[in-house]
Amino acid sequence: NAGVMQNPRHLVRRRGQEARLRCSPMKGHSHVYWYRQLPEEGLKFMVYLQKENIIDESGMPKERFSAEFPKEGPSILRIQQVVRGDSAAYFCASSSTGGLMDEQYFGPGTRLTVT
Amino acid sequence: DAKTTQPTSMDCAEGRAANLPCNHSTISGNEYVYWYRQIHSQGPQYIIHGLKNNETNEMASLIITEDRKSSTLILPHATLRDTAVYYCIAVTQGGSEKLVFGKGTKLTVNP
Secondary structure, eight states, rough: OOOOHHHHHHEEETOOOOEEEEOOTTTTTEEEEEEEEEEEEEEEEEEETTTTTTOTTTTTTTSSSEOOSSSSSSSEEOOOOGGGOOEEEEEEEEEESSSSSSOOOOOOOOEEEEO | OOOOOOOOOEEETSSOOOOOOOOTTOOTTTTTEEEEEEOTSSSOOEEEEESSEEEEOOOOOOEOOOOEEEEEETTOOOOOOOOEEEEEEEEESOOOOOOOOOOOOOEEEEO
């Protein structure tokens, strides 16, 4: 059973470009979470999605960031007009039910570098 | 969710037990204690969780004090591959499923 997959693993963008990060949850999982880890800091929650629905986006910056989890295909975290401060590791996690007793399985992360 | 406090760093000799403490003095009755770890820039990995009773699985044991104000994660026979940052997180039953990571404890297992 493949784990959570993220691609690309490394992404370099120039300031002003768009970054699209993909996350394929574990088979059978319909709940996806995105976290961001700035250099030398802990992970910060960004958004929680179920298939086709955003459940909690309290950690998403108000501008330039969006996330989706379509009925078919991976979850996408999209960052428009990237700035240097967006450079970070972005981790996706998935769970099967989203309930409290269901641990989250994390992917290997996408390391975004904005030049 | 209750705030948790952990030491910044700890060292442990290979083969010995690693005991990682966590204080959560403001924890409420419906908050669980979860432990995750992050090995050098990899994605975090779930270890164990508990509410009141002590818990054990193939990775670790979790000891929760009777007043639930603190807990200890025990890795019974630490290996070099257990070197990681360990996060203790309080999660509210019925609340948001998001995990709030603090700074954690950097555990270094020495040969």
